[in-house]
Amino acid sequence: MAESQASTGNSYLAGSNLERLLRRGHFAVTGELGPPQSADGTVIRQKAALLKGCCDAVNITDNQTAIVRMSSIGAGTIVVQEGLEPIIQMTCRDRNRLAIQADLLGAYALGMRNVLCLSGDHQSFGNHPTAKNVFDIDSIQLVHMVAGMRDKRIFECGEEFKGQEPRFFVGAAAAPFADPVAYRPYRLAKKIKAGANFIQTQLIYDIDAFGVFMEKVRTLGLHEQTYILAGVGPLKSPGMARYMKNNVPGLLVPDALIDRMVQAGAAWDKPQDELTKEDKRARSAAWKDEGIKICIELVQQIRQIEGVAGVHIMAIEWEEAVRPIADGAGLLPRPVIDEPVA
Amino acid sequence: MIVAEQKSLDEIKSLIGDAERVLVVGCGTCVTVCFAGGAREAAIVAASLRMATKLDGNGKDVTDVTVQRQCEWEYLDEIAEQIEGADLVLSLGCGIGVQAIAEHFPRKWVVPGLNTSFMGLPTEQGVWAERCAACGDCVLGLTGGICPIARCSKSLLNGPCGGSEGGHCEINPDIPCAWQLIYDRLSALGKLDLLMAIQPPKNWKTSRDGGPRKIVRDDLRLGAEEE
Numbered sequence: 219m220a221e222s223q224a225s226t227g228n229s230y231l232a233g234s235n236l237e238r239l240l241r242r243g244h245f246a247v248t249g250e251l252g253p254p255q256s257a258d259g260t261v262i263r264q265k266a267a268l269l270k271g272c273c274d275a276v277n278i279t280d281n282q283t284a285i286v287r288m289s290s291i292g293a294g295t296i297v298v299q300e301g302l303e304p305i306i307q308m309t310c311r312d313r314n315r316l317a318i319q320a321d322l323l324g325a326y327a328l329g330m331r332n333v334l335c336l337s338g339d340h341q342s343f344g345n346h347p348t349a350k351n352v353f354d355i356d357s358i359q360l361v362h363m364v365a366g367m368r369d370k371r372i373f374e375c376g377e378e379f380k381g382q383e384p385r386f387f388v389g390a391a392a393a394p395f396a397d398p399v400a401y402r403p404y405r406l407a408k409k410i411k412a413g414a415n416f417i418q419t420q421l422i423y424d425i426d427a428f429g430v431f432m433e434k435v436r437t438l439g440l441h442e443q444t445y446i447l448a449g450v451g452p453l454k455s456p457g458m459a460r461y462m463k464n465n466v467p468g469l470l471v472p473d474a475l476i477d478r479m480v481q482a483g484a485a486w487d488k489p490q491d492e493l494t495k496e497d498k499r500a501r502s503a504a505w506k507d508e509g510i511k512i513c514i515e516l517v518q519q520i521r522q523i524e525g526v527a528g529v530h531i532m533a534i535e536w537e538e539a540v541r542p543i544a545d546g547a548g549l550l551p552r553p554v555i556d557e558p559v560a
Numbered sequence: 561m562i563v564a565e566q567k568s569l570d571e572i573k574s575l576i577g578d579a580e581r582v583l584v585v586g587c588g589t590c591v592t593v594c595f596a597g598g599a600r601e602a603a604i605v606a607a608s609l610r611m612a613t614k615l616d617g618n619g620k621d622v623t624d625v626t627v628q629r630q631c632e633w634e635y636l637d638e639i640a641e642q643i644e645g646a647d648l649v650l651s652l653g654c655g656i657g658v659q660a661i662a663e664h665f666p667r668k669w670v671v672p673g674l675n676t677s678f679m680g681l682p683t684e685q686g687v688w689a690e691r692c693a694a695c696g697d698c699v700l701g702l703t704g705g706i707c708p709i710a711r712c713s714k715s716l717l718n719g720p721c722g723g724s725e726g727g728h729c730e731i732n733p734d735i736p737c738a739w740q741l742i743y744d745r746l747s748a749l750g751k752l753d754l755l756m757a758i759q760p761p762k763n764w765k766t767s768r769d770g771g772p773r774k775i776v777r778d779d780l781r782l783g784a785e786e787e
């Protein structure tokens with residue numbers, strides 16, 4: 219057998235920080251870092267600095283919403299250099315099975331240890347809507363492929379690795395409130411069966427609905443077969459809350475939360491043209507404070523739900539919010555594991 | 561059936577260029593049923609071209625003829641003389657019809673008057689929808705007779721993405737989510753267990769990805785017995 223970490227006696231699948239914390243029973247915190255629409259690495263370093271110390275690992279999005287950005291592996295390499303652990307997002311939209319495997323070999327060699335497997339938003343949403351999409355494989359087949367590269371040491375075609383295989387902690391997404399809702403726990407079961415070691419959910423604002431989903435998850439015993447990280451994110455304004463409620467598939471935003479956001483800005487409740495620049499700035503700050511407060515409460519409530527192993531804080535283009543949220547929810551400082559990785 | 565749409569008259573005019581004698585060839589099969597290139601449409605296109613070129617000050621000699629099936633050479637033989645007599649053939653057949661003419665009449669310039677769109681069916685008067693992408697390895701037996709390759713925007717094989725909402729696809733509220741349809745049908749027929757099995761990556765070799773396709777049936781070939 220060629221040299222592999224599997225044969226070194228290390229019981230971890232990948233040995234990533236995220237895996238090690240979860241395995242030791244810590245309530246994990248992951249964040250999200252959106253690469254820039256440019257070749258500017260300093261943006262990544264700035265964002266990494268904001269997230270370092272408050273997340274155990276950060277998702278690096280892959281051409282999110284089908285808009286061309288720095289590649290997740292390119293940006294992930296910078297994140298590794300900055301001492302933060304990346305979770306490489308990999309979609310099936312832009313790459314076929316050859317390209318995905320090749321990129322993952324490179325990502326592993328560059329020090330990346332977590333992958334999140336996604337179908338990917340359709341290209342019609344992005345800035346190249348006339349592009350041809352790929353969708354050679356789907357997200358579940360992708361999970362299976364990445365797990366197989368690690369556990370069976372084979373490429374998708376079945377050929378065996380002759381050298382080091384890429385050993386990733388394999389993640390997948392779950393959308394508990396997308397339709398058909400009744401099927402969602404079973405789809406999650408399929409992802410786990412395919413090999414998903416951890417799950418990050420779509421943004422959760424409706425704790426009751428999420429509780430119902432998790433109840434089904436527990437009935438199926440899924441929480442014992444994977445680590446489920448619930449997605450949370452701070453609301454920025456009542457407008458954003460309403461937009462998400464009405465326009466983003468699979469998102470439930472209770473009216474009570476929208477009302478709270480409206481109330482937070484009530485002091486500036488007069489016609490738009492009577493508001494000065496300072497007024498608007500103050501109102502925005504008040505909204506954001508309330509958004510962070512709500513997010514902290516959501517994290518605290520989610521933590522009480524049996525079977526949730528952590529939170530995934532999504533504050534894209536508002537990375538500053540992650541620290542106060544993690545702090546407010548009592549999740550700081552993040553545990554540090556200093557055992558040697560074999 | 562194959563569903564197609566007519567190109568704009570402007571595009572057709574530019575495709576015709578300076579040809580003087582133009583033969584518009586309709587087809588009596590799929591494109592007749594979808595009102596894009598049958599005898600009626602061929603006559604209308606020919607008349608419009610005569611009118612338009614006359615108004616432009618350079619009236620062309622545009623005639624039309626329709627064959628039962630443009631995609632079979634024997635039907636094209638019936639109009640060989642008319643084709644030979646024209647400077648240019650404007651085919652109102654699907655892309656296969658255009659190519660059948662080009663292949664059968666090597667020295668004749670032929671241009672398409674239609675955009676061949678998809679394989680589908682009329683869902684109501686005046687509405688056609690895609691149903692099959694000819695992937696060459698049909699999975700309808702696993703999906704209750706609803707095609708995830710042609711009808712899911714991402715051709716997913718293992719169930720709905722997170723963008724499915726209210727029965728429609730994330731890319732457009734007018735497009736039904738194929739996986740919602742599959743789920744509903746399997747649920748109604750008591751076959752939801754089919755959705756629990758993991759479908760492996762598809763073999764796209766049988767699809768266009770394996771290169772241009774061809775079927776050879778030795779049992780049907782002429783002279784098969786002597787071989």
Ligand code: SF4
Binds near residue numbers: 694710
């Ligand atoms: S599975 Fe393939 S052959 Fe069957 S309907 Fe869909 S595209 Fe056509």
Ligand code: SF4
Binds near residue numbers: 720
């Ligand atoms: S919403 Fe439905 S049809 Fe659209 S891509 Fe997702 S699963 Fe496919």
